[in-house]
Amino acid sequence: MALLELRGVAKVYQQGRIAVPALRGIDLEVEAGEFVAIFGPSGSGKTTLLNLIGCLDKPTAGTLVFDGVELIGLDQKGLAKVRRENIGFIFQSYNLIPVLTAYENVEFAIRLLNRHDKRELRERVMEMLAAVGLEGLENRKPNELSGGQKQRVAIARALVKEPKLVLADEPTANLDSKTSEEVLEVMVKMNKELGTTFIFSTHDPRVMEYAARLVEIRDGLISSDRRRDGAVVSH
Amino acid sequence: MFLTKLAFKNLARHRTRTLAVGLIIAFAVFFYIMYDSLMAGMNEMSYEAIIDYETGHLQIAASAYWEEEEKLPLDHLIPLDLLRMTSLAEVQGYQGSSAELSFQARLNNGINELPVVGRGVVPEELMSVFPLSDKFVEGKMFALGEHKVVMGKRLADLLDLDIGDFVTLLVRDKHSTFNTIEAEVSGLVHTINPNVNNFVVYVPLDIAQEALAVGDAVSKVVVRLERKEQAPLASAQLEDKLRAVAADLAVYKWDDVDAISFSRYAAAENRIILGIILLIAGIAIINTVILAALERMREIGTMKAMGLEVREIVYLFVMESTGIGLLGGLIGVVLGALEVWYMVRHGIDFAALVQLDMTSFGVPVVGRIYGKWNPNAFITVFAFAVAVSFLSSILPGYWAAAKDPIQAIQHR
Numbered sequence: 001m002a003l004l005e006l007r008g009v010a011k012v013y014q015q016g017r018i019a020v021p022a023l024r025g026i027d028l029e030v031e032a033g034e035f036v037a038i039f040g041p042s043g044s045g046k047t048t049l050l051n052l053i054g055c056l057d058k059p060t061a062g063t064l065v066f067d068g069v070e071l072i073g074l075d076q077k078g079l080a081k082v083r084r085e086n087i088g089f090i091f092q093s094y095n096l097i098p099v100l101t102a103y104e105n106v107e108f109a110i111r112l113l114n115r116h117d118k119r120e121l122r123e124r125v126m127e128m129l130a131a132v133g134l135e136g137l138e139n140r141k142p143n144e145l146s147g148g149q150k151q152r153v154a155i156a157r158a159l160v161k162e163p164k165l166v167l168a169d170e171p172t173a174n175l176d177s178k179t180s181e182e183v184l185e186v187m188v189k190m191n192k193e194l195g196t197t198f199i200f201s202t203h204d205p206r207v208m209e210y211a212a213r214l215v216e217i218r219d220g221l222i223s224s225d226r227r228r229d230g231a232v233v234s235h
Numbered sequence: 236m237f238l239t240k241l242a243f244k245n246l247a248r249h250r251t252r253t254l255a256v257g258l259i260i261a262f263a264v265f266f267y268i269m270y271d272s273l274m275a276g277m278n279e280m281s282y283e284a285i286i287d288y289e290t291g292h293l294q295i296a297a298s299a300y301w302e303e304e305e306k307l308p309l310d311h312l313i314p315l316d317l318l319r320m321t322s323l324a325e326v327q328g329y330q331g332s333s334a335e336l337s338f339q340a341r342l343n344n345g346i347n348e349l350p351v352v353g354r355g356v357v358p359e360e361l362m363s364v365f366p367l368s369d370k371f372v373e374g375k376m377f378a379l380g381e382h383k384v385v386m387g388k389r390l391a392d393l394l395d396l397d398i399g400d401f402v403t404l405l406v407r408d409k410h411s412t413f414n415t416i417e418a419e420v421s422g423l424v425h426t427i428n429p430n431v432n433n434f435v436v437y438v439p440l441d442i443a444q445e446a447l448a449v450g451d452a453v454s455k456v457v458v459r460l461e462r463k464e465q466a467p468l469a470s471a472q473l474e475d476k477l478r479a480v481a482a483d484l485a486v487y488k489w490d491d492v493d494a495i496s497f498s499r500y501a502a503a504e505n506r507i508i509l510g511i512i513l514l515i516a517g518i519a520i521i522n523t524v525i526l527a528a529l530e531r532m533r534e535i536g537t538m539k540a541m542g543l544e545v546r547e548i549v550y551l552f553v554m555e556s557t558g559i560g561l562l563g564g565l566i567g568v569v570l571g572a573l574e575v576w577y578m579v580r581h582g583i584d585f586a587a588l589v590q591l592d593m594t595s596f597g598v599p600v601v602g603r604i605y606g607k608w609n610p611n612a613f614i615t616v617f618a619f620a621v622a623v624s625f626l627s628s629i630l631p632g633y634w635a636a637a638k639d640p641i642q643a644i645q646h647r
């Protein structure tokens with residue numbers, strides 16, 4: 001069974017009296033461990049799609065099944081629980097908590113699970129920070145870190161709780177190309193090492209290079225879906 | 236625990252704002268403590284003023300007289316020979332006693348007339364119970380048998396009277412027949428008790444008894460003790476002694492007197508001030524939470540994306556506000572303690588401060604007002620400051636936490 005399964009997902013934004021259709025019937029299956037890029041021009045619906053998958057919003061029509069759970073049936077609290085336990089977010093503008101150090105930002109996510117004792121927790125956070133290449137920077141506050149370093153903290157924060165899925169909406173849009181590559185390499189590495197499923201959006205062709213699967217979206221519809229090796233994914 | 240830590244880190248984030256709001260609360264707390272201490276001090280002073288010039292520590296009177304005392308009746312009096320059989324001086328802490336014959340009168344200067352309270356007294360006894368001797372601004376005390384009176388300087392001024400002037404006291408005697416006491420003004424006093432200053436005319440006891448046709452009787456006997464804390468014990472002892480002589484006589488302690496009701500006013504005013512403090516603190520806190528929420532919109536969105544529940548985000552704001560309340564309350568309590576300490580030690584010279592004689596407003600204050608320690612006030616106002624900070628942050632906290640996470644994340 002696929003980790004994620006979307007059937008006929010549509011989203012219509014109501015802007016005053018005008019209905020803005022952002023997604024118009026998305027069918028998509030993502031298997032556990034995949035590394036998927038969603039690309040398309042600005043306004044094509046990438047962010048909307050990621051928000052729906054990330055349980056931050058509800059579709060106007062269609063069904064989403066995540067890890068065997070039908071998301072439509074969940075209330076705000078239920079969705080929050082799914083996000084807390086099984087989804088990590090990486091944002092375009094990092095969104096670290098400014099009063100917390102790098103270490104504490106990562107710790108925050110894992111604390112929410114209440115699963116680990118103190119020592120275990122510390123080990124995991126330190127390991128994760130080391131894995132994203134931030135050894136020695138644990139005690140820096142976000143304003144003492146570069147953009148690339150901040151995004152690494154965000155990646156560590158998203159991954160530390162070992163979620164089933166990590167969503168990243170244009171994670172490199174604020175970074176220069178060299179830093180972008182480094183950050184993407186970290187993501188690929190974590191995908192390989194931990195087997196975490198990644199879905200990220202971008203409109204930068206260079207970024208797409210890193211994806212194993214490319215889903216193109218235009219005007220709220222999937223226009224192509226193929227793997228790195230050239231195979232077309234059928235729906 | 237992590238959330239609490241985060242909340243306190245947020246406090247440190249805007250030090251100036253935290254401090255500003257904290258200081259608003261601190262000032263409110265400080266003000267309450269100062270006000271309470273001053274009120275308690277004035278309360279104490281007004282007890283003293285009443286004890287010192289009206290009630291003494293104990294009063295002996297017939298219970299039937301006591302019930303109608305404000306009318307100053309001329310029946311249910313105490314025959315003095317009865318009292319001579321009792322050795323008052325044996326009671327614990329005894330310092331002096333004064334027999335008084337109080338009566339209603341109209342004081343006439345030949346042109347104008349004012350209602351007054353006449354008080355027939357034995358000069359030496361009066362001075363042994365009330366500290367009048369150094370309160371004479373002009374003239375001196377009369378002796379028994381003299382047709383002379385002593386009154387408040389203020390009352391004399393109202394009727395344009397000076398030492399040596401003659402006045403007439405119009406009275407009704409025991410049989411309701413009109414009578415007069417003709418007397419010369421021999422002394423003028425000014426005390427911290429406005430009643431004495433404005434309404435009382437002291438007359439030699441024998442002159443009063445004669446004019447009122449009451450024989451050798453008095454309305455009551457006022458007893459002074461060393462300290463007012465001795466009143467309960469002394470009162471019990473005195474009652475034992477009196478029971479043997481006259482069953483209808485009773486002993487009343489200084490705090491049995493109706494006039495000691497000042498404290499009730501103060502309590503009501505304290506509640507109003509506490510209310511204003513709550514309002515100030517509440518508004519300051521609500522304002523801070525809204526400001527902080529607007530500034531941290533993206534953070535709120537991020538935390539919601541991370542799966543924090545609404546109540547957890549509310550908790551963050553509530554903890555932060557409670558922290559401000561604690562800080563403000565603590566500063567206020569410390570400043571308040573310093574202020575009270577100063578007021579207890581040195582007092583404030585209110586009269587000098589406002590350049591007015593406060594006694595004319597019925598405030599029994601001459602010279603300095605001293606503060607009083609009241610630990611209850613500290614605890615109450617501190618608890619209220621913290622509770623209000625806590626409570627008033629809940630609603631704006633919910634407002635912030637209920638934001639749509641998507642819009643919050645995209646917020647600039």
Ligand SMILES: Nc1ncnc2c1ncn2[C@@H]1O[C@H](COP(=O)(O)OP(=O)(O)O)[C@@H](O)[C@H]1O
Nearest residue numbers: 013015020022041042043044045046047048049
């Ligand atoms: N909150 C919203 N209200 C109204 N229209 C919206 C809203 N969010 C997105 N849209 C519209 O939906 C479409 C898809 O937007 P979005 O998902 O942000 O695209 P992308 O991320 O690919 O740039 C756009 O036409 C956009 O204007």
Ligand SMILES: [Mg+2]
Nearest residue numbers: 046047048169
């Ligand atoms: Mg977008």
